[in-house]
Amino acid sequence: MSVEETGSLKLFEGKQQEITRQELVERVSEHVNRILRRNLYELKLDERQTFRLLRQKEELRRYLKEAGTGNLQVKEYLISFIQEFLLNGMKMDEEMIKHTFFFSEKGSRQAAVRFDILLFLYKEQYGSGAMEKLIEEHGLLSGTENVITEEQIEHVYGVCGRKLKFIEQIELLSRKIYAYYKGLGAIDEIRDMKIDGVSGGVSGKEGTYHSAWIFYHGRSVWLPFLDFEREEELERISRNLCRYHQPGEISRKKGYLVHEMADHARVVVARPDFAENWMFFIRKLDNIPEVSLQQLVTGGHAEIPVELLKWLMKGCQVTAVTGMQGCGKTTLLTAMVGEIPEEYTIRVLELAFELHLRERYQNRNIVTFRETAGMMEHGGIGGQEALEVQKKTDGAVSIIGEVVSAKVASWMIESGQTGSLFTIFTHHAKSTRSLLLSLRNSLLKEGSFQSERVALEQVTEVVRFDVHLHMNREGQRYIERISEIVPDTESPEGYRIVELVRFDGERYVKLHTISETTRAEMVKWMTKEEKEAFFNVDI
Structure with a gap:
């Protein structure tokens, strides 16, 4: 001018x-x-x-x-x-x-x-x-x-x-x-x-x-x-x-x-x-690196958690990515999406647009919805309503950017039982047990169940793995542990938490392998070539 x-x-x-x-x-x-x-x-x-x-x-x-x-x-x-x-x-x-x-x-x-x-x-x-x-x-x-x-x-x-x-x-x-x-x-x-x-x-x-x-x-x-x-x-x-x-x-x-x-x-x-x-x-979300799991996960024997995460996605397992604010949950989840079979459509729900998966995976069928109820003084679309719409859009895989409300947690459990093939979500839980109890309490709060034990059973039937991240005081971020949640009617709590992988400060250590029940469920979703490769992997 x-x-x-x-x-x-x-x-x-x-x-x-x-x-x-x-x-x-x-x-x-x-x-x-x-x-x-x-x-x-x-x-x-x-x-x-x-x-x-x-x-x-x-x-x-x-x-x-x-x-x-x-x-x-x-x-x-x-x-x-x-x-x-x-x-x-x-x-x-x-x-x-x-x-x-x-x-x-x-x-x-x-x-x-x-x-x-x-x-x-x-x-x-x-x-x-x-x-x-x-x-x-x-x-x-x-x-x-x-x-x-x-x-x-x-x-x-x-x-x-x-x-x-x-x-x-x-x-x-x-x-x-x-x-x-x-x-x-x-x-x-x-x-x-x-x-x-x-x-x-x-x-x-x-x-x-x-x-x-x-x-x-x-x-x-x-x-x-x-x-x-x-x-x-x-x-x-x-x-x-x-x-x-x-x-x-x-x-x-x-x-x-x-x-x-x-x-x-x-x-x-x-x-x-x-x-x-x-x-x-x-x-700032433009600072999230566009890297693969192999590039993102570092440290001694990093191939152990990388291989496990890759097969969890190919095996369509409901997986939580947990940890404190800023520990890298969004970055890891974004990299994990790259391991989801390409033929699966992906539907995302977020509080605010953060993942922007279509910018990274431009040749994938991905649609993102977000809650708008918190943006408007009158009306708007809440998380549960958005998830109901999402369910009608032919989505095979559901990604929930952050499970923050009881309504969304309740719907996520319901969806895991009857809706999409599997779900990936993030949560701020400090431990696998606190994750399960938080989701159980959400079901109780929403009135879906009256019994704590029955509500917990619903959660443990759906959520199968917890990938927990940690960030130390120097700002180093890493996968602290990967745990499997195994339903167990003989256990007093009705489930067992089995640590598969843990980071000991220098390297990743494999502690246990995936349960036979879960392995059998994972194989159902694999191609012939993937099955042959999976049977030869010690995870």
């Missing part, structure tokens, strides 16, 4: 004090409003020129609506627009930029500014891998403390920071103006990095806003040099995060929202009175 008609900026001529961030954001906002309000027909241009400017005007309006939603194309367009305004509209030069909030003598000494400069320099070379490269190259998280300090940033800046060229200064300044105009403030650039996630408003006493955290390789890491400054800024960022595809307003009555961004990142936003202050959590 041209800025020729705006003329030179008079406001800052001869101004020696610092040009604040707010002043620059307001000038950009005024410029944008002037363009959007302008009546192009009054300019008396020819039809071709008028049509071109109308298209540019509508493009600008559309991009402003999509700003801050994770669409990087929109972001880069608006940053270029701001950069053009600084150069051509404000006539920003090397002298004026020295007096801006970012490059003034006072501003340039701040750790947050030096961090932004470092990230900018690394991004020029490493793109979205800049944050990871910065952390790893300088050992910023080599210790046990989950914090990157101002002192560390100052040290790294002293080692590899440098004075930016004028054009680099203009670009970086444009990025900072965008971040506080339509972007995500202090975490705008970090959000785009290849990290596991970022959150804000989640620490500190009331009235302090140094509360930016990243989730990096399974570790929650505090960045205390970043400051959201005030509650209104946290609210602005949180509301921006709720704008993609307009899922509905977050209000005092509905004090939270689970949603997604344009690049499939999952967002959870909460506000007062439901939460103590405005806060947000962004889970």
